Amino acid sequence: LRGLIQYTKQWYQRRVRGFMYVFVGGPMRTIARFTRTRITGINNDPYQVATAKELNQGLSFMKRCQVIQADFMKIPFPSNTFDVVYQLEASVHAPDKQAFFEGVFKVLKPGAIYGGYEWVMTDKFDENDPEHLEIKRGVEKSNGVPNIEKVQDILQYLRNAGFEIIEHFDVATEKEESDFPWYYRLELPYYPLRRFILDKYLRFSEYLGVTRVGTHSTWNLMQLTITSMRRSGELGIFTPMYYVKVRKPEN
Secondary structure (H helix, E strand, C coil): CHHHHHHHHHCHHHCCEEEEECCCCHHHHHHHHHCCCEEEEEECCHHHHHHHHHHHCCCHHHHHEEEEECCCCCCCCCCCCEEEEEEECCHHHCCCHHHHHHHHHHHEEEEEEEEEEEEEECCCCCCCCHHHHHHHHHHHHHHCCCCCCEHHHHHHHHHHHCCEEEEEEEHHHCHHHCCCCCCHHHHCCCHHHHHHHHHHHHHHHHHHCCCCCCHHHHHHHHHHHHHHHHHHHHHCCEEEEEEEEEECCCC
16 A cells, blocks of 8 residues: 555646545545545445445545446446556455456556555465365455465466566565564464354354344354464465556557
């Protein structure tokens, strides 16, 4: 996000028109606060779109921003519309990443930039290792992800779409960013006891009808998220913050 803000600041006087994939618009509000960028956010979920619009209300700089409901696999804008397109951990949900990047390429102006955070399996991932495969499937199932690709696959999709690779690296391994690993909050010492208590409480409260049917199974899915994400980080086989910056050629 810091790099994207720096990039848009370079275009401060040019009134850049940016496009992003939003959940409820946190990065949108941050970039809009520090730049004069006009931002269009897209989300296919009506609840999240409504939430983003509600959070944006009352902020003067948000007059330059809009959030629309649409499918990011079918971007509803003509070719050569935007100066910048970015996403943070959204493209991992694309059912066809090649088609996704081709759609991004289409709406960018010649010479424009695409950047974002990708969820990827690192070079340490061994598809022949049963534990690695189990962890990968756990991350995918618990996060609603069809398939987490390897780094080289993502880069090849971008090249196939027509992009020029400017830079790419794993932000999680940049020690100057943080003294803690990205998954450190998932391994706090008090967590096992809290997990045990909440598990029993949710199971019993659902049985009594205090909570809705399915609450406990949802809790179990959340635990799968925690255990699989934490273990993937410990082994270094997965990162949720692989940064890529690419350009659409001028010609």
